[in-house]
Amino acid sequence: MHQNITATHLGASLKGLATREMAVKMAALIRSGAIPIGSQLPSVRDLAEAMGVSPATVSAVWQELRRHKVIAGMGRNGVWVCGNKPSPRPARFESVGNFGQHIVADLTYASPDPALLPDLSQALLQGAKTPQLNSYRRDPITQALHEAAASRWPYPAEAFMATNGGFDGVLMTLQALLMPGSAVAIEDPTTARLLDILDHIGAEVIPVACDEDGPKADSLAAALQKKPAAFIYQPRTHAICSHSVSAQRMQELAKVLKNSETLIIEDDGIGDVSSQAAVSLGMHYPDRTVHIVSYSKSLGPDLRVAVLSGAKETVEQIQAYRNFGASWTSRIQQDAVAWMLNDPGSMAAVTSAKEVYAARRNRLIEALKPQGISVPGRDGLSVWIAVPSEQFAMVTLAVRGFAVFPGSRFGIKPHSHIRVGTSLPMEHVDSLVEAIALCMHAI
Numbered sequence: 001m002h003q004n005i006t007a008t009h010l011g012a013s014l015k016g017l018a019t020r021e022m023a024v025k026m027a028a029l030i031r032s033g034a035i036p037i038g039s040q041l042p043s044v045r046d047l048a049e050a051m052g053v054s055p056a057t058v059s060a061v062w063q064e065l066r067r068h069k070v071i072a073g074m075g076r077n078g079v080w081v082c083g084n085k086p087s088p089r090p091a092r093f094e095s096v097g098n099f100g101q102h103i104v105a106d107l108t109y110a111s112p113d114p115a116l117l118p119d120l121s122q123a124l125l126q127g128a129k130t131p132q133l134n135s136y137r138r139d140p141i142t143q144a145l146h147e148a149a150a151s152r153w154p155y156p157a158e159a160f161m162a163t164n165g166g167f168d169g170v171l172m173t174l175q176a177l178l179m180p181g182s183a184v185a186i187e188d189p190t191t192a193r194l195l196d197i198l199d200h201i202g203a204e205v206i207p208v209a210c211d212e213d214g215p216k217a218d219s220l221a222a223a224l225q226k227k228p229a230a231f232i233y234q235p236r237t238h239a240i241c242s243h244s245v246s247a248q249r250m251q252e253l254a255k256v257l258k259n260s261e262t263l264i265i266e267d268d269g270i271g272d273v274s275s276q277a278a279v280s281l282g283m284h285y286p287d288r289t290v291h292i293v294s295y296s297k298s299l300g301p302d303l304r305v306a307v308l309s310g311a312k313e314t315v316e317q318i319q320a321y322r323n324f325g326a327s328w329t330s331r332i333q334q335d336a337v338a339w340m341l342n343d344p345g346s347m348a349a350v351t352s353a354k355e356v357y358a359a360r361r362n363r364l365i366e367a368l369k370p371q372g373i374s375v376p377g378r379d380g381l382s383v384w385i386a387v388p389s390e391q392f393a394m395v396t397l398a399v400r401g402f403a404v405f406p407g408s409r410f411g412i413k414p415h416s417h418i419r420v421g422t423s424l425p426m427e428h429v430d431s432l433v434e435a436i437a438l439c440m441h442a443i
Contacts, residue, residue, distance in 0.1 A: 007042035011050030090196035104401035110381035116353035118346040127336030144338035155282035157309035162329040166294030176321035182229035189410035207412040214245030217252035230263040237274035242380035254284040272298035361422040371437040381423035393439035400435040
C-alpha cells in the first residue's frame with residue numbers, strides 16, 4: 001500500500017543531520033521498508049520548514065537520491081520513492097525495454113557484425129610478446145600502440161594513453177578533470193551512454209543542436225554563455241544521427257570556442273568503420289582538447305581498447321585518477337591492437353566491413369524511398385528516422401516483430417524519432433519497410 005510521507009514525520013527522522021547524513025538516513029529508511037517504494041514524499045519547501053533548514057539543503061538531498069535512482073520526479077508532479085537499492089546505474093543504457101517473445105529482428109544496437117571483424121588469433125599471439133608483459137609499471141600506453149595510433153591521429157598530440165574502451169576514456173576524463181555538478185555542453189541527440197555518464201557525475205547538461213554538418217555554431221555559442229566546463233561531441237561519424245562534422249563547420253566551431261576556456265572532449269566511437277577521415281579541434285586547441293578513438297567497432301569489442309590524447313599535463317591528471325583503480329590497460333590487448341593497425345590483412349578486413357555496412361544501410365534507405373520516407377545517405381551503423389509519434393512507432397514495429405530504440409533514449413530535449421540498427425544482416429527488409437511506413441500514419 002503506497003502512502004504519503006508527511007513533512008512532520010520525515011523531518012523528525014532527519015532533523016539535525018548534515019546533508020550527506022540525511023541522504024544516507026533516507027536511503028536506510030527506504031531500504032528497511034520504513035518508507036515503502038511508491039511513497040509520495042513531501043515537497044522541498046514543506047520538509048525544509050519542518051526541519052528548520054533552507055530549501056536548498058533538502059534539494060541537495062533529493063538530488064543525491066535521484067542520482068542514485070532511489071527517488072524520481074520533481075516540481076508540481078511531486079517526488080516519490082522508486083527504488084530501494086541506492087547504487088548508481090546507467091539507466092538509459094540498461095533500459096532496453098521488453099519487446100515481447102515474437103521479435104523476429106532485434107535492430108536496437110548498432111554494433112559490429114562479428115562475422116566481419118578481423119581475426120584476433122595472430123594479433124593476440126603478437127600482443128603476448130609485449131616487452132613489459134606482467135610488469136606492474138603504470139605506463140599510460142605501450143610504445144607499439146603509441147606509434148601505431150600517433151601515425152594516424154588527426155593532429156600532433158602531445159601525450160597519449162590507452163583506455164578500456166571509448167566510454168571508459170570519457171568517464172575517466174570527466175571524473176579526473178571536472179568538479180561535481182559542473183555544466184557540460186553536449187550534442188543533442190547523443191549516445192545514451194554519454195548521457196548516463198553525465199547523470200552519474202551530476203553534471204548540468206546543456207544541449208547543443210545539430211544539423212547535417214554537425215553541432216551548430218550558434219547553438220554552441222549560446223551554450224558557452226553558461227560557461228560549461230566541457231563540450232562533448234562526435235567529430236567523425238555520429239553514432240546516432242550518422243552525420244560528420246564538415247571542414248567548414250569545424251572552422252566555425254573553432255571560431256566560437258576561441259575566447260572560451262571550455263575543455264573539448266571528442267568521442268570518435270565509430271572509429272575506422274567511418275568512411276570519413278578523422279578530424280579534431282586539436283588542430284586549433286591542442287592544449288584543451290581530449291580526443292578519444294575507440295577500436296571496438298573496427299577491430300572488436302572484446303579487445304576493450306581505445307586511445308586518448310591530450311596535453312601532457314591533462315593526460316597525467318587522468319592517469320593519476322586512474323591509479324585509484326586498474327591503472328593501465330592490458331599490454332597484451334594494446335599491442336594486439338597495434339599489430340592489427342599495422343597488419344595489411346586486418347586493415348583489409350576493416351575496409352571490407354565498411355563496404356558491407358554501407359551496402360546494408362543503403363539497402364534500407366533505398367527501400368524506404370518508394371514509401372516517401374527520405375533518410376540522408378550519410379554513414380554509420382544505423383538510420384535515424386523522424387516519426388509523427390515515437391510511442392506509436394515503437395508499438396507498431398514491435399507488434400510486427402521489430403525491436404528498435406526510441407529517439408528519446410538519446411535526447412536531452414524531446415525527439416520524435418526511431419533509431420534502426422543496420423549493421424547486422426537484414427533478412428526482413430521488405431517487412432521492416434512496410435512496418436516503418438505504417439509508423440508514418442499515427443492517429
